[in-house]
Amino acid sequence: DAGVIQSPRHEVTEMGQEVTLRCKPISGHDYLFWYRQTMMRGLELLIYFNNNVPIDDSGMPEDRFSAKMPNASFSTLKIQPSEPRDSAVYFCASSLGDSTRNFGPGTRLTVT
Amino acid sequence: EDKVVQSPLSLVVHEGDTVTLNCSYEVTNFRSLLWYKQEKKAPTFLFMLTSSGIEKKSGRLSSILDKKELFSILNITATQTGDSAVYLCAVRNSGGSNYKLTFGKGTLLTVNP
Numbered sequence: 001d002a003g004v005i006q007s008p009r010h011e012v013t014e015m016g017q018e019v020t021l022r023c024k025p026i027s028g029h030d031y032l033f034w035y036r037q038t039m040m041r042g043l044e045l046l047i048y049f050n051n052n053v054p055i056d057d058s059g060m061p062e063d064r065f066s067a068k069m070p071n072a073s074f075s076t077l078k079i080q081p082s083e084p085r086d087s088a089v090y091f092c093a094s095s096l097g098d099s100t101r102n103f104g105p106g107t108r109l110t111v112t
Numbered sequence: 113e114d115k116v117v118q119s120p121l122s123l124v125v126h127e128g129d130t131v132t133l134n135c136s137y138e139v140t141n142f143r144s145l146l147w148y149k150q151e152k153k154a155p156t157f158l159f160m161l162t163s164s165g166i167e168k169k170s171g172r173l174s175s176i177l178d179k180k181e182l183f184s185i186l187n188i189t190a191t192q193t194g195d196s197a198v199y200l201c202a203v204r205n206s207g208g209s210n211y212k213l214t215f216g217k218g219t220l221l222t223v224n225p
Contacts, residue, residue, distance in 0.1 A: 004154075031211055033211075041217075042200075042215055042216065042217035042218060043155070043200065043202075043215040043218075044215075045212055045213065045214075048211060048212070050211075055211075056212065091154060091155075095211075098211065100146060100157045100160060101155075101157070101213065102157075103154035103155050103156070104154055105153050105154050106153060106154055
């Protein structure tokens with residue numbers, strides 16, 4: 001079991017650039033979650049999918065953020081245009097039904 | 113809106129000490145409370161609690177839930193330097209297909225040799 005895979009692990013970009021974060025959930029898991037973690041706000045849920053369908057995106061901060069899950073083994077979180085306040089660690093997690101979340105290693109995003 | 117408050121925010125102890133971490137919550141239609149350990153990377157699952165008064169135990173770690181008083185504690189006995197981490201508490205409500213977890217901001221535990 002490879003666990004949840006995220007790429008890149010680190011991303012440094014300039015304000016205004018587009019950023020795409022990628023996630024491969026654990027095979028067979030039917031839920032996928034995107035979280036953002038900062039010192040100020042802790043771990044916040046941005047959006048989650050069930051069977052590739054977005055269920056709740058109320059945590060997405062604004063229209064600059066978008067997420068897709070084209071198939072059961074891949075999801076992206078895109079920020080366009082990026083801003084310095086988007087700097088955070090972004091975690092992807094997956095689960096099988098109502099089980100505990102398995103978190104990926106995270107992507108540390110720095111927007112200068 | 114669901115809310116989770118953890119205390120203390122940070123704690124420094126010496127190896128061998130026993131620590132108690134606190135988590136209080138407000139949630140509509142409580143379903144479960146989870147504890148995670150986060151070292152320098154992703155949170156890893158420790159316990160899930162759904163019933164009051166039943167202690168969950170794993171080695172030197174244990175946790176218990178009080179659904180009447182709306183809190184949980186995580187105990188670590190005979191602490192080791194490897195226990196140094198952020199400990200996160202999260203709650204889940206049982207509203208329909210809502211699988212959202214609301215996390216607290218965590219307790220940073222530092223265990224010194």
